[in-house]
Amino acid sequence: MKVTVIGCGRLGAPYACSLAAIGHEVLGVEVSPAVLGRLSQGLAPFDERGLGEAVAEHHASGLLRFTGSYEEAAAFADVHFVCVPTPQQDGGLGADLSAIESAITSLASRASGRCLIVGKSSVPVGTAARMGRLAADHAPDGAQVTVAWSPDFLRESTSLEDAARPTRIIVGLPTCAGQAEATLRRVWAPWTEAGVPLVVADLATAELAKSAANAFLATKVSFINAMAALCEASGADIHTLAESLAHDPRIGSAMLDSGLGFGGSCIPKDIRALIARGRQLGVPEVGFLHQIDAINIRRRRRVVALARQACDGSLAGRRVALWGAAFKPGTDDVRDSPALAVAADLHAAGASVAIHDPRALPTVRRQAPELECVDDFERVLDGADVLLHLTHWPQYADADPELLIAKPAQYRLVDARGTLDARRWTDAGWVYQGLGYALTS
Ligand SMILES: NC(=O)c1ccc[n+]([C@@H]2O[C@H](COP(=O)([O-])OP(=O)(O)OC[C@H]3O[C@@H](n4cnc5c(N)ncnc54)[C@H](O)[C@@H]3O)[C@@H](O)[C@H]2O)c1
Missing domain, CATH: 3.40.50.720 (NAD(P)-binding Rossmann-like Domain)
Incomplete structure (x- = not known):
């Protein structure tokens, strides 16, 4: 299947590699020129055990590519995994969700037909429902955008192993999203068939x-x-x-x-x-x-x-x-x-x-x-x-x-x-x- 990974940092880069490792064609979307430059050459953008080898391997096989273009991402796939940062707000305890909002609107506004956006970033409860409304507001006529949420539990220093063999996959779905669930079950089938629990x-x-x-x-x-x-x-x-x-x-x-x-x-x-x-x-x-x-x-x-x-x-x-x-x-x-x-x-x-x-x-x-x-x-x-x-x-x-x-x-x-x-x-x-x-x- 063709999928994109939006944001190729400490979570997104290993996750993109793990999706390529189970046979998907993956396009990573990254806004940082420095990070994109390294990844586009088949190099790791930071020091993480095994990441350099994994990026090089999947880059060479053609299953993993990178871009800075949301147009290219929207044309490439209709399943998108969002891994952008959600840091603490300046001067407040809450999360700064501006990167999430930007990624969701950038994808939704370019959608045509069915489009499934799966948030993987860690967010405060209530964010996904709001992102669903934001996506609907930005989607062109005729596009049907669904926002689901599947937070990730990988840990730095073992991120490739964790991404390849997650302890569990949890996915949150809006009501009446049977098609989205079926699509995600197909994406994750190699993991669930290997015994990884999937919680819906x-x-x-x-x-x-x-x-x-x-x-x-x-x-x-x-x-x-x-x-x-x-x-x-x-x-x-x-x-x-x-x-x-x-x-x-x-x-x-x-x-x-x-x-x-x-x-x-x-x-x-x-x-x-x-x-x-x-x-x-x-x-x-x-x-x-x-x-x-x-x-x-x-x-x-x-x-x-x-x-x-x-x-x-x-x-x-x-x-x-x-x-x-x-x-x-x-x-x-x-x-x-x-x-x-x-x-x-x-x-x-x-x-x-x-x-x-x-x-x-x-x-x-x-x-x-x-x-x-x-x-x-x-x-x-x-x-x-x-x-x-x-x-x-x-x-x-x-x-x-x-x-x-x-x-x-x-x-x-x-x-x-x-x-x-x-x-x-x-x-x-x-x-x-x-x-x-x-x-x-
Ligand atoms: N670091 C971890 O081990 C880990 C584990 C599980 C969950 N998370 C969660 O994943 C999210 C990302 O964390 P991270 O550590 O990977 O952050 P990060 O800063 O390492 O990576 C985020 C990447 O997204 C890029 N980016 C920012 N805005 C973008 C946009 N609009 N479009 C495309 N790319 C964009 C940044 O340039 C950066 O390279 C956070 O919510 C974090 O809490 C992180």
């Missing part, structure tokens, strides 16, 4: 399926981090507490890693959009997510406080080495990165900040030129007063603390991710401070 819902439920999943995950992370704060105050040990919780089959171990908390371009803005939408709909119950957000932000401040303490009470003029800039390991994405938020606070407090990351330094150099980027994870320690471990790349856990001890001015480490072996670092002579433990003097 109304529009609002499908939209909420994504918001609810992200809110639940954020709640688990902030829950364990609230317990970590309690451990710090009471002298208990978060690691053993989490282990004990994980043995309870009603709780389980997933997302119970305490530390610096969540970040990235999805979960923080999605929970804020849910708070804003809850307010609009008069549902105070979702207001608890404010606390989830606040607990998460407080962990960043806690790490800065620990760094200050390691520098004898003042960061001014001190040198702080950071391991990690990406919002999580396996990606070069620094959008709403907890590590970069800590870096910014340290710099604002007068510290000179040297930062290492295996993949994200090119982006950091562009976005935060005040930070000193160091390509070698050992050299970043040179002359540092304290080392902060902020993104849990595996190479940091594998580092030998004995070899590193000659590097910094003081052997002080704040392990904000809890994935370094405290005993090894302490045995090597470092003063180790994790989150979720009583303060080391």
Whole structure:
């Protein structure tokens, strides 16, 4: 079948590849000349494991092409998957839906005959129904445009695997959209026949399926981090507490890693959009997510406080080495990165900040030129007063603390991710401070 993918970023590019991989002819539509330029040459527009190979393979087979033209997209296919950004509004908690509105009107106004637009971006509940009305207002006479919503659950760093084998597909359909459902069942047949569950819902439920999943995950992370704060105050040990919780089959171990908390371009803005939408709909119950957000932000401040303490009470003029800039390991994405938020606070407090990351330094150099980027994870320690471990790349856990001890001015480490072996670092002579433990003097 012929389909388009509108917006070829962190979601759209892997999704386009996964559709080509199951045999569809895919046309990607992208407004950024830089992103379009790379994709049109068969290259990945950003650093994501396996994406370069997948784009090159499907580009070479002819199943995957890219364009900047909505005219070409409308002429190419009558099924369109919309993967454009829905960031947090400037100065507000709600989502900025301007890219969605632009994509929907651009497609609907060029439609002829039947046209199915499937939103995949994460949006506040009620958006899809409104987009259906917007599409109808812009559709030419004789065109029949249906708007459905199928939010995606892929994760950066494993996006190609996740897109190729989704945990579930949920699709929200307006009433009387039997033909749209049949079309989508054909598009997704290779996945559903391989056992991927397909949940058919109304529009609002499908939209909420994504918001609810992200809110639940954020709640688990902030829950364990609230317990970590309690451990710090009471002298208990978060690691053993989490282990004990994980043995309870009603709780389980997933997302119970305490530390610096969540970040990235999805979960923080999605929970804020849910708070804003809850307010609009008069549902105070979702207001608890404010606390989830606040607990998460407080962990960043806690790490800065620990760094200050390691520098004898003042960061001014001190040198702080950071391991990690990406919002999580396996990606070069620094959008709403907890590590970069800590870096910014340290710099604002007068510290000179040297930062290492295996993949994200090119982006950091562009976005935060005040930070000193160091390509070698050992050299970043040179002359540092304290080392902060902020993104849990595996190479940091594998580092030998004995070899590193000659590097910094003081052997002080704040392990904000809890994935370094405290005993090894302490045995090597470092003063180790994790989150979720009583303060080391
Ligand atoms: N990043 C993820 O892992 C992920 C996972 C699931 C869902 N989502 C959701 O997917 C949506 C997109 O997120 P993303 O991370 O891929 O964003 P992104 O910024 O990486 O990619 C979006 C792309 O769309 C392009 N674009 C913007 N307006 C356009 C338009 N009108 N027409 C065509 N192209 C346009 C941009 O240039 C950009 O390349 C968001 O709603 C996000 O919450 C993201």
